[in-house]
Amino acid sequence: MRADAKKNRDRLLAVAGEVFAEQGADASLRDIARKAGVGLGTLYRHFPTREALLETLLRASFEALAARAGELETSDSADEALVVWMHETTEFTYSQRGIIALMMDAIEDTNSALHASCVMLRAAGTALLTRAQAEGKARDDLNGEELFDLIAALAWLREQPAHAPRADRLFDIIAGAVLTDRADV
Amino acid sequence: MRADAKKNRDRLLAVAGEVFAEQGADASLRDIARKAGVGLGTLYRHFPTREALLETLLRASFEALAARAGELETSDSADEALVVWMHETTEFTYSQRGIIALMMDAIEDTNSALHASCVMLRAAGTALLTRAQAEGKARDDLNGEELFDLIAALAWLREQPAHAPRADRLFDIIAGAVLTDRADV
DNA sequence: ACCTGAACACCGTTCAAGT
DNA sequence: ACCTGAACACCGTTCAAGT
Numbered sequence: 031m032r033a034d035a036k037k038n039r040d041r042l043l044a045v046a047g048e049v050f051a052e053q054g055a056d057a058s059l060r061d062i063a064r065k066a067g068v069g070l071g072t073l074y075r076h077f078p079t080r081e082a083l084l085e086t087l088l089r090a091s092f093e094a095l096a097a098r099a100g101e102l103e104t105s106d107s108a109d110e111a112l113v114v115w116m117h118e119t120t121e122f123t124y125s126q127r128g129i130i131a132l133m134m135d136a137i138e139d140t141n142s143a144l145h146a147s148c149v150m151l152r153a154a155g156t157a158l159l160t161r162a163q164a165e166g167k168a169r170d171d172l173n174g175e176e177l178f179d180l181i182a183a184l185a186w187l188r189e190q191p192a193h194a195p196r197a198d199r200l201f202d203i204i205a206g207a208v209l210t211d212r213a214d215v
Numbered sequence: 216m217r218a219d220a221k222k223n224r225d226r227l228l229a230v231a232g233e234v235f236a237e238q239g240a241d242a243s244l245r246d247i248a249r250k251a252g253v254g255l256g257t258l259y260r261h262f263p264t265r266e267a268l269l270e271t272l273l274r275a276s277f278e279a280l281a282a283r284a285g286e287l288e289t290s291d292s293a294d295e296a297l298v299v300w301m302h303e304t305t306e307f308t309y310s311q312r313g314i315i316a317l318m319m320d321a322i323e324d325t326n327s328a329l330h331a332s333c334v335m336l337r338a339a340g341t342a343l344l345t346r347a348q349a350e351g352k353a354r355d356d357l358n359g360e361e362l363f364d365l366i367a368a369l370a371w372l373r374e375q376p377a378h379a380p381r382a383d384r385l386f387d388i389i390a391g392a393v394l395t396d397r398a399d400v
Numbered sequence: 401a402c403c404t405g406a407a408c409a410c411c412g413t414t415c416a417a418g419t
Numbered sequence: 420a421c422c423t424g425a426a427c428a429c430c431g432t433t434c435a436a437g438t
Contacts, residue, residue: 031401032401032402034401034402034403035401035402035403038402038403058429058430058431059430059431059432060429060430060431068403068404069403069404069405070404070405070431070432071402071403071404071405071432071433071434072402072403072404074431074432074433075402075403080431131375134375134377134378135375135376135377137377138376138377172388175381176381176384176385176388179372179378179381179385180385180388182372182375182378183368183369183371183372183385184368186368186371186372187364187367187368187371190316190319190320190367191320191323192319192320192322192323193319193364193367196360196361196364199361200361200364200365200368203357203361203365203392204389204392206392207388207389207391207392216420217420217421219420219421219422220420220421220422223421223422243410243411243412244411244412244413245410245411245412253422253423254422254423254424255412255413255423255424256413256414256415256421256422256423256424257421257422257423259412259413259414260421260422265412
């Protein structure tokens with residue numbers, strides 16, 4: 031890559047990171063290009079879709095979340111590990127408002143730039159769920175896809191301003207529904 | 216209202232009903248005006264906001280759902296009544312894709328045209344929940360706002376194409392979390 | 401090889417001009 | 420009293436023209 035191209039790309043990523051964090055994942059791409067001092071075509075050349083831009087920005091975080099699942103799998107108790115990971119995953123998507131809807135699409139769309147990341151994330155969660163189930167800590171009649179749906183539902187709720195004051199309660203209720211022991215977490 | 220104004224209004228409502236049902240609650244208002252054979256300004260004159268248009272279209276359905284809660288309250292067992300109503304409410308919002316996000320905003324925004332309808336709906340659900348709790352059929356540590364959040368989360372999930380095949384399972388899991396008896400519904 | 405921005409086809413919203 | 424559609428300020432996306 032030519033040096034000027036790399037400079038533009040880096041600048042775009044830096045600005046996009048700020049703008050997405052501020053305005054959510056549906057922020058204007060035109061605005062990002064403008065703030066990066068770059069032509070709109072340059073943004074599209076480097077990142078052909080919004081998903082591609084987000085994927086580049088968030089890949090490291092997705093991988094960190096998957097790695098975190100591996101970590102929790104060897105350290106904490108099976109049920110606690112699962113709940114902690116559900117919580118951290120929900121909080122992560124909240125830090126990138128609007129991304130959970132894109133992730134729900136991407137996980138079924140092999141052409142999406144976010145597809146691989148989402149599949150990886152779901153697999154990481156599935157491993158934690160399976161371990162908890164093996165130890166009788168999580169309900170048996172639940173699979174990784176359903177767990178991903180529940181996390182997505184929590185993440186979406188978290189994004190709703192009307193819901194904010196009840197975020198923790200709702201998390202506990204749904205996490206409680208996943209575990210065998212019904213006591214709040 | 217002048218006869219021609221009423222004709223335009225009726226025409227707009229008829230077309231909007233079709234277009235929203237087809238394309239979801241975020242359909243283009245310009246498109247609706249065009250299809251109704253009416254100037255865009257006429258749409259705005261009759262319905263100053265998208266919410267106002269939706270409210271006029273859906274008020275009857277909202278009221279029917281609230282009435283249905285009253286009906287279920289006197290007929291069915293408390294737990295079944297609650298779950299059936301949760302289901303019917305979820306299905307209703309699904310028939311109007313995109314409306315649940317607007318409802319979540321509207322319930323906190325007294326200025327929204329949808330505010331009253333949402334508050335009424337939440338109150339109807341709260342009554343069913345309270346009865347179920349009084350009979351020991353629903354968990355005690357839950358209030359009407361939280362129930363509304365759970366229904367909203369289910370409604371949002373229902374709208375996600377990626378989730379569709381698991382819609383029924385997820386409903387059972389969350390409805391199960393509301394009830395005291397953990398058995399699936 | 402890469403960048404730019406005009407061009408195109410859309411939005412939501414407002415409002416001057418018409419009947 | 421009501422209607423119309425141009426006008427304005429935005430989108431996402433593409434692509435001819437420039438360096």
